Amino acid sequence: xxxxxxxxxxxxxxxxxxxxxxxxxxxxxxxxxxxxxxxxxxxxxxxxxxxxxxxxxxxxxxxxxxxxxxxxxxxxx
Amino acid sequence: xxxxxxxxxxxxxxxxxxxxxxxxxxxxxxxxxxxxxxxxxxxxxxxxxxxxxxxxxxxxxxxxxxxxxxxxxxxxxxxxxxxxxxxxxxxxxxxxxxxxxxxxxxxxxxxxxxxxxxxxxxxxxxxxxxxxxxx
Numbered sequence: 001x002x003x004x005x006x007x008x009x010x011x012x013x014x015x016x017x018x019x020x021x022x023x024x025x026x027x028x029x030x031x032x033x034x035x036x037x038x039x040x041x042x043x044x045x046x047x048x049x050x051x052x053x054x055x056x057x058x059x060x061x062x063x064x065x066x067x068x069x070x071x072x073x074x075x076x077x
Numbered sequence: 078x079x080x081x082x083x084x085x086x087x088x089x090x091x092x093x094x095x096x097x098x099x100x101x102x103x104x105x106x107x108x109x110x111x112x113x114x115x116x117x118x119x120x121x122x123x124x125x126x127x128x129x130x131x132x133x134x135x136x137x138x139x140x141x142x143x144x145x146x147x148x149x150x151x152x153x154x155x156x157x158x159x160x161x162x163x164x165x166x167x168x169x170x171x172x173x174x175x176x177x178x179x180x181x182x183x184x185x186x187x188x189x190x191x192x193x194x195x196x197x198x199x200x201x202x203x204x205x206x207x208x209x210x211x212x
Contacts, residue, residue, distance in 0.1 A: 048146075053109070053153015055146050056102070057127065059094030060136030066095040068085045068200065072178050074129050075084075075122055 078112035078158055080212060081189040083182070083198040084119045088126050091150050094133070097199055108197060114158030115151070116188050118181065123147050162188050173206075186210045 007015065019029035048058045064070070082090075082105060089101035105113075115123075126132050127143035138146065151157040167187050174180050182200065186207045189196040195212040198204060204211040 050146055050149045051153070052149050053155060054102075054106070055091045055150040056098075057092045057094075057138070057146055058136065059092070060134045063094045063134035063136055064132075066088075066092065066132055067097075070132065071085055071088060071122075071126060074126060074132050075181075077129075077131075 078114050078160075078192065078194050080108045080111070080113045080197040081160060081185065081192060081194050082108075082113060082115050082119065082157075083185055083196050083200070083203075084122045086197055086199050087115055087119050087150075088123050089199070091123065091146060092127070092133075094136075101199065104197065109153075109155035109157070113155070113197075114160045114192075114194075116160050116162070116185055118185070120147055120159050160188055160192055162191070164191060179203075183207075 015030070016026055019026045049056045086097075086101050086104065089095035089097040090105040091102075092098060095101065124140070124143045124147055127138045127146055128140060130137040151159065162184075164187075166184055170187050171180060171183050174183050182198075182203050186196050186203070190210050195210055196203075196207070197212050
């Protein structure tokens with residue numbers, strides 16, 4: 001079902017930016033905010049650590065859990 | 078150098094979104110002091126994966142940032158080597174591959190063997206196939 005509502009141009013930009021930052025579509029982001037669900041998904045992504053010899057790149061919100069099969073498929077691209 | 082790190086384990090160690098990240102991070106940390114390295118193919122694969130939006134979603138890195146991440150992992154108290162193969166692919170070894178996905182794994186085993194080290198891998202099938210060349 002499609003719901004439509006009005007925003008200002010600045011509000012629209014802010015909503016799209018917020019959804020992108022969490023790796024979500026705009027619709028998914030708005031549903032979660034409006035329905036108060038899975039608030040932890042709205043938390044900012046943890047920071048990456050590039051310490052010499054011990055790098056940990058943080059996963060972005062909504063990023064898939066990677067396994068070897070995904071790696072092989074990605075490298076075959 | 079005692080271990081060559083395979084691509085999946087190396088990437089899992091540096092990327093928190095990998096399902097084996099915690100285990101891979103611990104294993105890599107454990108072996109570094111004895112000497113370690115990655116093949117040039119693994120280096121490039123890690124850079125590519127860090128830049129890939131299918132893998133990283135909105136967290137995909139720029140080339141500069143991905144290179145910085147890989148170089149930073151290779152640095153530190155126990156720096157890792159980047160190993161270049163010195164011989165051409167061994168036809169007899171690679172002919173044992175059952176499918177296309179094993180070709181690169183077997184190539185890394187060859188590089189480890191010619192470097193006089195073992196390939197560190199999570200892949201149980203690979204360890205079973207090459208028990209003297211893997212860990």
